[in-house]
Amino acid sequence: MNVLSLVFFGFSALAALLGALGVVLAHNPIRSAMGLLLAIAGVTAMFIGLDAHFLAAIELIVYAGAVVILFVFVIMLIGPDATPPHDSKVLFTRTMAAVVFGVFALVTGFFMLRAGGGLHQLPPFRPDFGTIDSFGRELFTRGLVPFELTTALFVVAVVGALAVARGRHRSDSPAEVAKEQAP
Amino acid sequence: MIPVEYYLVVAGVMFGIGAIGFLLRRNLLVQLMCVELLLNSVNLTLVAFNRMRPDDHNGQMFAFFVIAVAAAEAAVGLAIGLAIYRLTRSVRSDEADLLKN
Numbered sequence: 001m002n003v004l005s006l007v008f009f010g011f012s013a014l015a016a017l018l019g020a021l022g023v024v025l026a027h028n029p030i031r032s033a034m035g036l037l038l039a040i041a042g043v044t045a046m047f048i049g050l051d052a053h054f055l056a057a058i059e060l061i062v063y064a065g066a067v068v069i070l071f072v073f074v075i076m077l078i079g080p081d082a083t084p085p086h087d088s089k090v091l092f093t094r095t096m097a098a099v100v101f102g103v104f105a106l107v108t109g110f111f112m113l114r115a116g117g118g119l120h121q122l123p124p125f126r127p128d129f130g131t132i133d134s135f136g137r138e139l140f141t142r143g144l145v146p147f148e149l150t151t152a153l154f155v156v157a158v159v160g161a162l163a164v165a166r167g168r169h170r171s172d173s174p175a176e177v178a179k180e181q182a183p
Numbered sequence: 184m185i186p187v188e189y190y191l192v193v194a195g196v197m198f199g200i201g202a203i204g205f206l207l208r209r210n211l212l213v214q215l216m217c218v219e220l221l222l223n224s225v226n227l228t229l230v231a232f233n234r235m236r237p238d239d240h241n242g243q244m245f246a247f248f249v250i251a252v253a254a255a256e257a258a259v260g261l262a263i264g265l266a267i268y269r270l271t272r273s274v275r276s277d278e279a280d281l282l283k284n
Contacts, residue, residue, distance in 0.1 A: 005184065005185060009189065013189070013193045016193060017193065017197060020197045023200075023204060023213065023217060024200055024208065024213075024217065026213075029210060029216075032212070032216050033216065035216075036216045036219060039220060040223065043224075043226070043227055046190060046193070046227060046230075047227075047230055049185065050231055051234060052230045052234070052246075054243075055243050055247060055250075058247065059226075059250065062250050062251075062253075062254050063219070063223075063253075066254060067253070067254060067257045070257060070258065070261055071212065071216065071257070071261070074212065074261045074264065074265060075212060077265070078265075078274060081268070081274065082212060084210065084273060084274065091209075091277070094206055094207055094209075095207070097206045098203045098206040098207050101199075101203060101206060102199065105199045119186035119188050120187050121184055121186055121187075122184045122185065122186070122187055122234055122235065123234075123235065123236075126237050129234075129237040130240070130243065134240065135244075138239065138240045139240075139244060139247065142244075143247075146248060147248075150251045153251070153252065153255055154251075154255055157256075157259050158258070160259050161258045162262075164262040164263055164265075164266050165262035165266060
């Protein structure tokens with residue numbers, strides 16, 4: 001059991017990290033999207049390892065089913081322009097930002113290792129943890145208000161996405177319409 | 184069982200890869216994907232910490248709302264990317280300098 005869960009964790013972590021590397025390193029955005037898919041699969045597997053079964057399902061449906069498909073749609077819509085020619089000019093400020101971030105991450109990791117305290121084992125499995133029943137009960141009692149407010153967020157997001165992606169045409173504004181019809 | 188630190192290390196490395204990718208890449212679409220990576224790694228820490236204290240589902244609930252916000256963010260971000268592409272015929276984020284000067 002222990003070895004099996006360790007192997008499961010190893011594969012899922014490997015998938016997540018390889019997918020993340022694929023997103024960053026791939027030149028073609030389609031391959032980046034496939035890397036994102038692999039990373040999401042790894043994260044979903046780790047959610048299952050953490051007994052968050054409902055969240056694992058949601059993650060797979062929302063990310064693999066909706067977000068990645070949306071990315072692929074947009075990449076296909078843009079076509080070959082989605083892969084701009086790779087110019088060798090790397091902006092110095094951007095490189096410095098990445099280096100500084102990496103250095104701070106390493107320093108943080110070093111201090112976390114030095115703090116010690118040993119490894120913390122997960123508490124024993126509880127059958128009422130992470131299932132749709134128990135999670136849904138809590139979501140619809142204590143989390144009801146933010147859950148309902150999410151719908152408002154989605155309405156705003158949909159209207160905003162439509163307004164931005166449609167763009168502004170000349171004939172949209174009443175003044176332009178009047179000007180076009182005048183002569 | 185697996186110690187919680189393993190999950191935190193994976194999440195931290197994933198966050199680092201995503202953040203450095205966001206800073207280095209200039210393709211708008213890839214940068215948005217890196218943001219998704221960041222949100223995913225944060226979700227992983229939330230769920231891992233929630234597993235350490237299985238009395239309630241606070242962390243999982245928070246991760247649920249993060250997923251909802253991430254989906255909305257991807258939709259709006261891709262719409263902005265499309266608008267920028269229609270304007271400049273390019274998806275490079277450093278060519279979007281409408282607010283410059």
